[in-house]
Amino acid sequence: MSTSNRISEEIPAAVIEDITRKLNDCRIALAPYLLGLTEKERQDLFKMGNKTVATVQKVGSYVTTNPEFIPSYMQTGEFGKDVTITSQLTPLYNVAFQLASDMDDTRMLAGSEALAEALVYYGSVREAANRGVAQAKPIYDDLRARFTQRNRPKP
Numbered sequence: 001m002s003t004s005n006r007i008s009e010e011i012p013a014a015v016i017e018d019i020t021r022k023l024n025d026c027r028i029a030l031a032p033y034l035l036g037l038t039e040k041e042r043q044d045l046f047k048m049g050n051k052t053v054a055t056v057q058k059v060g061s062y063v064t065t066n067p068e069f070i071p072s073y074m075q076t077g078e079f080g081k082d083v084t085i086t087s088q089l090t091p092l093y094n095v096a097f098q099l100a101s102d103m104d105d106t107r108m109l110a111g112s113e114a115l116a117e118a119l120v121y122y123g124s125v126r127e128a129a130n131r132g133v134a135q136a137k138p139i140y141d142d143l144r145a146r147f148t149q150r151n152r153p154k155p
Contacts, residue, residue: 007110030092033085048086056083122147 037045048056060083062069063076070076122143128136 005113007106007113053086053090056086119147 060080063079067076125136125139125143129140
């Protein structure tokens with residue numbers, strides 16, 4: 001089995017501690033302004049996407065320039081707050097999403113490489129145990145439960 005090593009880094013503990021503190025600081029600073037939603041609430045909401053962002057901004061402009069068309073039941077103050085918070089959080093979300101995506105990619109790659117190397121070691125121990133090497137048997141017995149092949153459904 002040929003393995004390629006695409007990642008060969010160690011993140012210093014001080015960097016991890018610093019980033020953890022900074023991310024927690026961000027979470028704490030934003031906590032009073034953020035809300036959690038249930039899965040059902042998320043499904044039921046109107047979704048604002050790339051096209052609708054421009055629409056909402058354009059409506060905001062018309063609300064300002066042509067207030068005569070504002071219905072009496074429209075909460076223009078709340079509309080303005082919602083537009084503002086969306087505009088404020090979108091760039092933060094984009095940075096956080098990119099960071100999370102990059103961390104997930106790196107974590108996935110490192111995990112894949114670690115698992116591949118673990119399989120190489122396990123194969124070596126299994127071979128040694130099968131050849132009667134006494135020191136390999138307890139290691140093999142301990143690891144084999146973790147490396148059992150699961151039955152895959154047949155197509």
